[in-house]
Ligand code: PLP
């Protein structure tokens with residue numbers, strides 16, 4: 566497929582690749598495509614990056630019918646550009662679409678569109694260590710209508726943003742706070758979909774965590790508020806008694822692709838890894854028994870992010886002396902080495918762009 570391109574007449578200057586934060590700079594072009602009931606998904610096109618004009622009654626603005634994804638393009642030492650498991654993101658996009666009553670997209674077509682956009686914007690893929698080009702495919706409901714139902718029209722767009730570390734801490738341990746006052750998602754809800762409302766639901770607890778000096782919230786299950794679920798923008802792992810443990814997917818946890826990659830690598834290396842229910846009490850008891858060796862988050866934006874401190878009610882525990890532990894270090898290295906083309910790709914996760 567050759568997507569028609571309208572070139573921007575005013576190219577932006579690129580930010581300093583050694584001072585990139587997360588999600589503040591955007592490239593010159595974006596991909597757009599529309600859906601109507603009679604034409605299906607149609608009019609794929611690459612256009613100058615620009616605001617989207619919409620009617621104030623646009624359904625997305627009122628009822629949040631939308632989904633998005635987050636993945637990255639990496640520049641290798643030889644200057645090539647590559648993606649990490651992009652098919653998994655597009656499959657998850659379609660699963661999110663299904664949950665939000667949004668018509669599915671053609672997975673090959675979206676991957677192709679993504680590659681074409683990145684090829685056009687290749688000079689925006691930064692080459693400083695630990696930087697990448699973040700890719701944000703998004704679909705929003707476009708009908709101007711105030712009744713509650715699924716929209717008949719949609720816009721899909723893909724924007725690109727050169728990024729550095731997600732957390733100001735970089736790869737240093739983050740402090741996370743368990744909330745008992747709020748829940749992010751419940752089974753049967755939309756927790757396993759990547760949809761804006763989940764993030765809106767997380768903000769108040771996130772602000773309270775920040776005010777208390779913590780970077781992120783560790784969510785408990787929405788039914789009993791007993792079992793660990795995930796962190797605001799990443800899945801969670803703990804190492805207890807030499808076993809790597811992550812909460813099992815239960816319908817309210819986002820099925821992270823980085824999470825899956827950690828599990829697959831652990832199995833590939835014959836390490837002890839399990840996906841199971843783990844309660845906050847079990848975590849605290851493991852800590853008290855001296856068996857809690859490490860904690861780390863896993864996500865596209867956050868990569869592998871060691872957890873150095875956890876607050877739960879009136880208790881604060883320190884993990885791995887608030888330093889980067891060997892397991893977090895090993896998985897961070899292994900995954901980023903594959904992403905940046907520094908190591909073999911034993912699972913065929915890499916998809917080249919150029
Ligand atoms: N959990 C939440 C709520 C997220 O937003 C993310 C990021 O996408 C993740 C987990 C990690 O998922 P992935 O590894 O696919 O980026």
Ligand code: COI
Nearest residue numbers: 635636798864865866867
């Ligand atoms: C990601 O890791 O891609 C995320 O979506 C996390 C956050 C920026 C929402």
